[in-house]
Amino acid sequence: MLQIPSHITIFVYASDNCKGMKIKLISVGKTDREWLRAGLGLYLDRLRHYISLEFTEIPDIRNTAAMTRETVKAKEGELILKQIAPGDHVVLLDERGKEMTSAELAKLLEDRISLYSSNIVFVIGGPYGFSEAVYGRSNAKLSLSRMTFSHQMARVIFAEQLYRAFTIIRGEPYHHE
Amino acid sequence: MLQIPSHITIFVYASDNCKGMKIKLISVGKTDREWLRAGLGLYLDRLRHYISLEFTEIPDIRNTAAMTRETVKAKEGELILKQIAPGDHVVLLDERGKEMTSAELAKLLEDRISLYSSNIVFVIGGPYGFSEAVYGRSNAKLSLSRMTFSHQMARVIFAEQLYRAFTIIRGEPYHHE
Numbered sequence: 001m002l003q004i005p006s007h008i009t010i011f012v013y014a015s016d017n018c019k020g021m022k023i024k025l026i027s028v029g030k031t032d033r034e035w036l037r038a039g040l041g042l043y044l045d046r047l048r049h050y051i052s053l054e055f056t057e058i059p060d061i062r063n064t065a066a067m068t069r070e071t072v073k074a075k076e077g078e079l080i081l082k083q084i085a086p087g088d089h090v091v092l093l094d095e096r097g098k099e100m101t102s103a104e105l106a107k108l109l110e111d112r113i114s115l116y117s118s119n120i121v122f123v124i125g126g127p128y129g130f131s132e133a134v135y136g137r138s139n140a141k142l143s144l145s146r147m148t149f150s151h152q153m154a155r156v157i158f159a160e161q162l163y164r165a166f167t168i169i170r171g172e173p174y175h176h177e
Numbered sequence: 178m179l180q181i182p183s184h185i186t187i188f189v190y191a192s193d194n195c196k197g198m199k200i201k202l203i204s205v206g207k208t209d210r211e212w213l214r215a216g217l218g219l220y221l222d223r224l225r226h227y228i229s230l231e232f233t234e235i236p237d238i239r240n241t242a243a244m245t246r247e248t249v250k251a252k253e254g255e256l257i258l259k260q261i262a263p264g265d266h267v268v269l270l271d272e273r274g275k276e277m278t279s280a281e282l283a284k285l286l287e288d289r290i291s292l293y294s295s296n297i298v299f300v301i302g303g304p305y306g307f308s309e310a311v312y313g314r315s316n317a318k319l320s321l322s323r324m325t326f327s328h329q330m331a332r333v334i335f336a337e338q339l340y341r342a343f344t345i346i347r348g349e350p351y352h353h354e
Contacts, residue, residue: 035219038212064320113259120243123193127353145322147338153216157334161324175325176304 021117022052027155028076028126030062036152043159050166051113056083060126069128072101072137077131080088087118090138094156096104097141102175105142106168115176122162124155129166198294199229200339203260204332206237207305213329220336227343229288234259237303246305254308257300264295267315269307270335272325274318279352282319282338283345284333299339301332 024045031037040055047053058079064072084090089112100108112120122142123134127150130138144157167174208214217232224230235256241249260268266289277285277301289297298321300311304327307315321334344351 033216033219035212035215039210039216042210042212099322099323105324144324146276146278147282147321149334149340150337153334153337157326157330158332160327164325 021113022054022119023047024056024083024088024119024121025053025124025155025159025162026056026058026080026121027124027151028058028080029151031152031155033152036156039156040159043156043163046163047159047166050163050170058083070131072126073128073131074133076126077134078138080125080130080134081137084121085119088117088121089104089118089140090121090123091140091142092134092138093122093124093144093154094130094141095143095146097143099146102161102164103168108167109162109165110169116124121157124151124158127151183291198290199231199296200224201231201233201260201265201296201298202234202301202332202336203233203257203298204301204328205235205257206328207234208332209330210329211237213333216333220300220333220340223340224336224343227265227314227340235260244328247308249303250305250308251310253303254311254352257302257307257311258314261298262296265298266293266295266317267298267300268317269311269315270320270321270331271307271318274320276320276323279338279341280345283342286339286342287346299335301328301335305326 031040044053044055059075061067061072065076109120123130124139125134144161145153149157152166164175182321210290221230221232235253237250238252239246286297300307300315301312321331321338326334341352
């Protein structure tokens, strides 16, 4: 019998500016390097000044040596989908997604937050990408770059982009064009 | 009198596989956060197994409050150009540069290394970008993403891409398509 880890780590970053909706950031695999944990913590911490944020780490599937990539993705997909509620707006970070500038991402977030009350869920997959079931549940796909980033670094890079987006929305001086 | 810092930090990562040419990575501004130093150190250290690498940090220009952005860029540019030798092939990491996939970057590096003996210099600018003099000296421009990354994170992201490129050239299992 293959073991599927049942323990999911969730960190909730409650915000003073909570308007009912929140951003959920789901990533596959533990952030195991100390420097990446520090970088991720920095930006998640800054983000909580702007919005309620829930960060979920889905543990790596165990004993993957005997599995096909499709099986790994399917098992990861099941764990991802468990974290998604029916009304959530789901955005996958995916190489085949739409590339946008930081300003465009900020505009998209701003419009979404002002027009809808549903949560926004960003999902960063594992090294093999997403299962068909996860693609089927998604509402949009976003690409960070034409380059492939490690899935561990992608979460730090994206957390910084989210933070940057909120500084753009607020007109704060972090971002330079 | 405005002070221009004269101290330039250079780390040389000599390689066992040295073929005479080397990669120089020049960045503007000190990597001041510990987690970014750790990430950068990790990938620079891995890179030295593939190629001779020289990493140069150009210190931030002081007393910039009274300067225009153009003046800051011009002063940074002078310090950058001092690090570049006449035969060097200079690639700027620039938002207006060409985007490419990790595999395309690997191909470009592989071709360059096999065909030419000149050093390749990658330059990561400060928050305001490059002076016209630096653009004038450059041979190519490369963009990491349509998104704007912090110039401190860009050096870690790019060091990981260089490492990834060499694993692709060698057919090592780090990179997944």
